[in-house]
Amino acid sequence: MNPASNANPAVLIRANPSLALVKYWGKCRFGRNRPASTSLALSLAGLTTRTELRLLPPGAAADQMTLGGQIQPDERFAAFFDQARRLYRHQRRYQAISSNDFPSAAGLASSSSGFAALALGCAALAGQAAGADFPATGDCLAADGLSARQLTQASALARLGSASAARAVYGGWTWLPAGAAAAIPLQAAGFWPDFRVLVVVASRSAKADSSRGAMNRTRASSPYYPAWLRDAVAVSREARLALYRRDLERLGQLARLSYSRMHASALAADPPLLYWLPASLVAIQCCAELRTAGIGAWETMDAGPQVKILCEQKDIAAIRAALSVALPAAGLIEASPATGPTLAAWPSEWVEGFGQP
Numbered sequence: 288m289n290p291a292s293n294a295n296p297a298v299l300i301r302a303n304p305s306l307a308l309v310k311y312w313g314k315c316r317f318g319r320n321r322p323a324s325t326s327l328a329l330s331l332a333g334l335t336t337r338t339e340l341r342l343l344p345p346g347a348a349a350d351q352m353t354l355g356g357q358i359q360p361d362e363r364f365a366a367f368f369d370q371a372r373r374l375y376r377h378q379r380r381y382q383a384i385s386s387n388d389f390p391s392a393a394g395l396a397s398s399s400s401g402f403a404a405l406a407l408g409c410a411a412l413a414g415q416a417a418g419a420d421f422p423a424t425g426d427c428l429a430a431d432g433l434s435a436r437q438l439t440q441a442s443a444l445a446r447l448g449s450a451s452a453a454r455a456v457y458g459g460w461t462w463l464p465a466g467a468a469a470a471i472p473l474q475a476a477g478f479w480p481d482f483r484v485l486v487v488v489a490s491r492s493a494k495a496d497s498s499r500g501a502m503n504r505t506r507a508s509s510p511y512y513p514a515w516l517r518d519a520v521a522v523s524r525e526a527r528l529a530l531y532r533r534d535l536e537r538l539g540q541l542a543r544l545s546y547s548r549m550h551a552s553a554l555a556a557d558p559p560l561l562y563w564l565p566a567s568l569v570a571i572q573c574c575a576e577l578r579t580a581g582i583g584a585w586e587t588m589d590a591g592p593q594v595k596i597l598c599e600q601k602d603i604a605a606i607r608a609a610l611s612v613a614l615p616a617a618g619l620i621e622a623s624p625a626t627g628p629t630l631a632a633w634p635s636e637w638v639e640g641f642g643q644p
Contacts, residue, residue: 297341298411302404303330303625304389304396305455306484306595308542308587309523310549312515313506314499315466319366320447323506324519325465327526328454331484332476333622336400338385340408347380354385354401367405367448374444375413383408389620392493394562394591395486396455402448403455403628406441407433411630433630442469458627460530465520476624479533481600487610488618489566489592498590501553501560508557515552519545539585539597546587553590562591566614570594573613577606 305328313323343351350368352359368381383405391397410433433441438456445452446468453470454461460474496504505512522545529538553560570586574596577584584606585597598606607619 296412297339298408299631300338300340300404300408300411300628302336302338302400302407302455302628303332303458304334304336304400305330305403305451305461306396306587306622307451307454307545307589308538308597309519309526309545310589311450311463311465312549312552313502313512314450318466318468320450321466321468322450322463323465324516325523326451326454326463327473327523327530328451328461328463329482329484330455330458330461330476330625330627331486331622332625333620334387334389334395334400334486336385336387336397336404338383338401338404338408340381340383340405340412342377342412343380343382345379350380351382352385353383355387355391364405364448367402367444370444370447371406371409374440375409377413381409389486390488390491390493390593392497393491394494394589394593396451396589398449398498399451399455402445402452403441405448406445406452407456407628407630409444410437410441439469446470456628458625460624462527473527474530476626479530479624482535482624483598483600483603484622485596485598485603485606485610486620486622487566487570487594487596487614488620489564489570489594489614491618494562494591496560496562496590501556501590504558504560505553505556509552509555511552511555515548518548522548535583535585535597535599539583542585542587542597546589550588562588564592566617567592567594569613570596570610570617573609577609582606 307326307328309327311322311324311326315321315323352364385401387397389395442453442456445456454463457472459476461470462473463470522541526538526541574584574586582602582605583598587595596606
């Protein structure tokens with residue numbers, strides 16, 4: 288990379304969070320931020336992170352990261368930006384301004400879309416600064432603007448910030464094996480066009496226990512954690528087969544097993560970790576009642592109180608109607624398989640309006 292070849296490269300990235308249907312929970316004891324269990328995931332259209340990223344002028348003393356108007360602590364992003372400089376062979380500092388159109392740090396995988404956007408932006412800036420033929424206006428699919436090798440590099444870079452971000456670099460359905468450095472794309476968004484995820488927003492507040500800290504506590508103190516890891520191997524393999532068969536019932540059953548057993552291991556940590564709220568339990572019970580009535584509504588949860596309901600388009604109206612009675616105050620977000628992040632680059636002289644909507 289030759290930053291001098293383009294004085295002020297800047298890029299806008301839009302990325303979607305990655306929802307794990309089969310969960311990863313915990314870090315490997317080796318490597319840097321590698322998952323201890325395999326995950327199967329889907330990128331969600333309908334929830335979007337918008338990030339503007341640029342290289343600061345030579346001599347800038349520090350990276351600058353702002354999320355939702357709040358300056359972020361340096362230590363959360365230092366390893367990521369340092370690796371980006373090593374990977375793309377330069378010494379320039381980065382400035383990023385990011386926002387989500389969904390609650391941040393609340394169990395909706397905002398870190399996955401956030402770090403995926405940053406990683407793709409760093410890759411795009413490297414090409415732009417080197418004089419690559421990158422669109423000056425408009426959006427393009429990341430897969431069209433970056434090579435397969437560059438996407439794999441971006442996936443590995445994103446993983447340093449958040450392991451689930453390795454998956455969010457891609458659209459559609461993805462696979463992140465235990466111990467892997469980067470995610471693997473499995474199927475494009477159009478593979479299952481009728482698949483839907485209805486997100487029940489039980490709370491918009493940031494969670495008290497971060498996912499990273501909670502994973503470490505679970506690994507260190509839960510007697511159920513080794514069993515969780517052993518069980519996750521078989522669950523992930525069977526879920527992948529269910530995906531290929533477009534078998535919602537079996538995929539939903541396995542997704543329920545995965546999140547239930549993940550949370551059971553966390554609840555057995557010392558001190559216990561409990562992310563569920565009363566509204567979460569109401570949504571879970573509502574799904575059980577819907578399945579009894581013959582409607583495919585299969586819930587999953589991450590490290591947060593939000594409930595994500597796996598279903599098909601034909602059942603959305605019935606599920607919404609049931610939730611409107613059971614949880615009239617809860618927010619609902621309908622999501623579908625996302626095609627993938629988009630990138631738009633600006634000319635080198637562009638500096639006015641950075642960070643503006």
